[in-house]
Amino acid sequence: MTLPVYAEIVVIGGGIIGCSTAYHLARDHKADVVLLEQGKLTSGSTWHAAGLVGQLRSSASITRVLKYSVDLYKGLEAETGLATGWKMTGCLRLATNADRWIEYKRLATTAKSFGMEMQLLSPAEVKAMWPLLATGDLVGANWLPTDGQANPSDITQSLAKGARMHGARLFEDVRVTGFDMQEGRITTVKTNRGDIACDKVVNCAGQWARQVGALAGINVPLQAVKHQYIVTERIDGLASDAPTIRDPDRRIYFKEEVGGLVMGGYEPNPQAWTTGLPGGDAPDDWQFRLFDDDYDHFEQHMNQAITRVPALETVGVKQMINGPESFTPDGNFILGVAPECVNMFVGAGFNAFGIAAGGGAGWVLAQWVVDGEAPLDLWVVDIRRFSDLHRDRQWVRDRTLEAYGKHYTIGFPHEEYATGRPRIVSPLYERLQKHRAVFGSKLGWERPNWFAPESVEPKDIYSMGRQNWFSPVGDEHRHVREHVGIFDQSSFAKYEMTGADALKALDWICANDVAKPVGRLTYTQLLNTRGGIEADLTVARLGEDRFYVVTGTGFRTHDFSWIGDHVGNELDVTLTDVTEDFGTLSLMGPRARDVLAAVTDADVSNTAFPFGYVREISIAGTTVRALRVTYVGELGWELHVPIAATGEIFDALMAAGEEHSIRPVGYRALESLRLEKGYRAWGSDITPNDTPQEAGLGWAVKLRKNTDFLGRRALEEIGGAVLKKRFAGFTVDDCEIVLLGRETILRNSEPVGYLTSGGYGYTVGKNIGYGYVRNADGVSDDFLTCGDYELVVAMERTPAKIHLEPLYDPAGERIRA
Known part of the structure; x- marks a missing residue:
């Protein structure tokens, strides 16, 4: 079949992500789509994936994406006529210790916050559901009945057929060799079978996504890791509808397949796939190849599996699968528009849950491609969460292997990564070490989280309850309230915007009024077309045509790209990153x-x-x-x-x-201090899903000024409507309770939302949480204040008090000046 000379959108990669994206572009948007696969559809990682489909994540938006996958897989066969192998078997996650059990109780609370019913089961109930399991060491398990499993190749072929049914054109045996580019945009996709002019490109090339991105100067920070699992012979007594099993304390998983088991795991000593090619690139001819069986490395999983399912000791192994999977440095997948190229979008790095995410990821990525902005709060998977640090292949490799090794470890609150540190330090690093600083890391920067007194070891000791820094951070907090503290915040992202049209550009992208005299400072949000909050920052006017923009450390690439993407090319504006200056x-x-x-x-x-x-x-x-x-x-x-x-x-x-009595103070005290003042944190309290009015930040929007700005139209359209969700604060008197976020908010015993952030306020002596209260008929002041509130924390209900004003508000500083 001859390649077309032009397509509106070219999707690169015929695995589940590429086929899902093409399907949704064609079905939902009637787009002119061409998909290119260098080998055959499903080649690369998709064909050998284990096929477990879970849904719950710590992000409400990503959970929604995964839930969409399940809904899609349920009905796909009816649409296309091709089976997907979907079975809603449910999933049991086993717990063998107290910390894991607390984690599961928190997960069950999160599930209910997100509208999912996760149950907590006793060992006896687990045994009844899965008789072949040895359950003597169990504390219990959580049970999500809507999880399941599917056949990755069948789903992908069904999506491919659906894409064709809706007009997409799919081509196999076509290798992308390069791109023609003009002014930072791809104009032509070059292949071994001819060139295709296009408007947009979607890089879904799986383990080749980094190499494809590099052809356009784009960094996709991935590392292929060897992941092994076995397929056993038939096992007597194993039900065909047996739930999938995740046993994270033993680092293993199971699913039923043709009367036997698929069993694999996530070892603490993973093996990176490094090749002799430049940059460790994956060879082009690895479409359907596997590595040699490595039973020596797999033995650790086999031993744990036999202990959990004793029948495995006498069952034969039909096949071992040892193939590469693309992992990322933080364990989250990658979606979105590349910061280096405004018309290349990426869907890659799915960390062995590409089948679970495939349907939903294709759905949101297609919408992103068409609209130019994410349809949901997808920050945790946005490619713009990375920086130039992630161009370092060795650093990415080391951090990715650490993330892989943590795949099944307990997710302790506030846990830090250890590899690749220290990487970026401020000039105060050694000085702060002498003050016994305990550092954390943010986008490569070492930042003091807290300072250990002489009587306390200067290191984090993780637990599911109060951690060892709780009291020292309280001392730092009180010191700032009573005396003076100094914070090293050198990692802040900092930009300068200059040029004759600098004010015009900022006036368009900023929701607040930045047209103030020289010497003034403005706190503002940047909004998307839906009126959602895409960024939260300060703008200082240094001169008539010179502005200084300061934002959070982790948002450096994101905010710089957002500003650059929304400043008109015709304007006389220069945007410069001066973070290290x-x-x-x-x-x-x-x-x-x-x-x-x-x-x-x-x-x-x-x-x-x-x-x-x-x-x-x-x-x-x-x-x-x-x-x-x-x-x-x-x-x-x-x-x-x-x-x-x-x-x-x-x-x-x-x-x-x-x-x-000045003293240095860390970021954990900063978090406690801001909670008492009710200051919102972008990425948790305020996101692209939330408008300023819903977030209680309407005062920071220039709607009274006759000036157009990005997002204004959306705010005006909803301006006369009753808000259906509103931001509020909550306190809990019981000091032993730990609030982290995602705890369910109950009003008159009915769920109305969940916390977006939580912590402890040392001045007020209470736990503090923030979140959105929702009501389909509207959320008025009366609705908020007349209810009786509780929070569900690790499945336990505790009384809470609602607050609509800051908990700490002395006659000192206000943010809204």
């Missing part, structure tokens, strides 16, 4: 002005330097950008310092602050 020292607390006044000749009185202003001042002979802003609710400044002078200025502040 400036260190950031946040001086916060009631004595902050005393400390700052001692190190500068500038007038830092409230009259001369009000809240919401930016000034250039001199400290220790260095010009510093001082931003009067706070995220802790106390008097304070962010001091943006030329990076080379960060240490010297830190020393000057510490010396001047000695008489005011």
Whole structure:
């Protein structure tokens, strides 16, 4: 079949993700779609996948994506006439220790928050459902009846047929060899069988996705890992509808197949697939190849499996599958538009749950391709969560192997990765080490999470309850409230926008009014076309045509790309990332002005330097950008310092602050302080699913000003309607309870939402959580305040009090200046 010379959209890769994306583009959007597969459909990883289909994730949006997959697989055969092998067997997840059981109780709560019914079972109930299991060591299990299993190749072929039925054209034996590009856009896909001009490209090339991306200068941070499982002979007594089993404490899984079992696992010592090709690239001819059986490496799983299912000791093995699977450095898959190229989208790196995600991932990716923005809050899988750090192949390899090894470990709260550290450090790193800092890592940056007193070992000790840093962080928190603390926030992402049209560009993308005089600071959201919050940042006006933008560490690539993508090409604007040019020292607390006044000749009185202003001042002979802003609710400044002078200025502040009891403070205290003030965190409390009005941030939107901005039309369309969800705070008096987020909110014993974030407020002496209260008939103040509230924490109900105002609100700083 001859390739077309033009297609609106070219999808690269004929595995389950590529076929699902092509299917949804054709079915839902009537798009002109061509799919190219270098071998045969299902080749690569899809054909040898184990085929387990789970749904629950910690993100509501990703859970929705996986639930969509199940719904799609249920009905696909009726549409296309091709079987998918779908069986809704349900899934049992086994627990053998107390921490795992707490994790499961939290998971069951999360499931109910997301509208799913997960049950907790006793060992006896597990034995009744799966008689061949040895259950003597079990604490219990969780049971999700809507999980299941499917045949990966059959699903993919059914999706492919469906795509063709809706007009998509699929071509096998076509290898992409390069791209023609103009001004950062792909104009032509070059192949071994001719060229195809196109408007957009979707890279679903699986274990080749990194190589395909590299042809267009795009980084897709993946590492192929050897993943093994066996298929056994028939086992007497094994039911054909036996639930799938995940036994994470033994690192293994099972599913029934033709009377026998598929059994595999996630070992702590995984084997990366590295080749002799440049960059460790996967060979082009690996479409249906496997590695040699490696029973020595697999023995650890076999021993655990025999202990769990004793019948395995005498059952033969029909086949071992040892094939490559694409994994990512954080264990989440990759979707979205590449930051380096505005018309290449990526769907890859599914970390061995591509079959579970395939249907839903194709659905949202197709919508993303057509609309140019994600249809849901997909931040946890957005390719723009990565940075230039992820171009380092060795770093990606090491971190990915660590993530693989954690696939079945207990997900302790606040757990940090260990590999590839330290990678990026501020000039204060060694100084803070001397203060006994315990560091965490964010997008490669080492950041002090907390500071250990002499009596406490300076390391995190993880648990499902209060961890060893709880009391020291409380001391840091109180110190900021009562004295003054200094935070090293040098990892903040920082950009400068300059040019004659800089104000015009920012006025369009910012929901708040940035058209303020030079020297003013604006807190603002950036909105999508639905009015959802795509970013949350501050904009300081340094000159008539010069602005300084500051945002969170982890959002560096995302926010830079969002701004760049939504500034018109015709505008005279230059956007520059200056993150590494400036260190950031946040001086916060009631004595902050005393400390700052001692190190500068500038007038830092409230009259001369009000809240919401930016000034250039001199400290220790260095010009510093001082931003009067706070995220802790106390008097304070962010001091943006030329990076080379960060240490010297830190020393000057510490010396001047000695008489005011200054001390360094970490990010965990910062989190506690912001919870008391009710400040929202992007990615949890505010997301692309939430509008400013729903989030209680309507005051930060310039709707009263006759200025158009991105998202305005959507806000105006919903402006007259009653809000069906609203952001609120909750407190729980029981100090032993640990709030983390995703706990269910009950109003008059009925579920009305779930927490988006949680923690402890040391000043108010209570657990604090935030979340959205939902009601189809509207959420008024009366509705919020007249109910009786409880939170469900690890399946236990506890009384809670609702709050519509900040819990801590002294006469000091406000964010809305």
